Amino acid sequence: QEDKEPLFDTVDTLIDTLRIYADMMRGVTVKPEAMRAAVLQGxxxxxxxxxxxxxxxxxxxxxxxxxxxxxxxxxxxxxxxxxxxxxxxxxxxxxxxxDIYQVLTPEGSLAQRDHVGGTAPNQVRAQIARHKARLAS
Structure with a gap:
């Protein structure tokens, strides 16, 4: 029975974290131009x-x-x-x-990872669809 207390603490922490995250996301402003500029550096x-x-x-x-x-x-x-x-x-x-210039862009970089769980747009869309279906069931 002693092993359950840490589990319950972990679940409580997770629930609190998700609540905080949800509150935080309400205040997030997405700035695509700034995001693109940042990804082009480094x-x-x-x-x-x-x-x-x-x-x-x-x-x-x-x-x-x-x-x-x-x-x-x-x-x-x-x-x-x-x-x-x-x-x-x-x-x-x-x-x-x-053809290297097709790879050395943010879009090209994402597209290179075209496998389950990858960053290629079609893979991301597939993951979103799978999770939406899972949440709906």
Missing amino acids: FATATDLADYLVKKGLPFRDSHEVVALSVRYAEGRGVDLADLSLEELQQFSQLIEQ
Whole structure:
């Protein structure tokens, strides 16, 4: 019976947390322009560049090195990876082709994760539909 007290405390904490979260969300203002500006900073698509190179056949360790060099180069110029020219990117790997620019965007980054639980828009819509159906039943 002693093991149930921590469980009940956890449930109470969860209920309180959900109430606080609901109150907090009522006051949230979504600012899409500010969100987009924020996501374009900080090399958020660096992992996508690494994944792109691995899909092209480069070993992950080498891909990681290419990304590190590319990010360092872009930082030195005060730009994001997507702002580098194809020629600039190709100095780090000849595997990089014009299609890289489809990957180095927030939308491209999301679309790359097209699997159950992924961030691709069709996967997110499917998850929302599943959870709505579950809540309705």
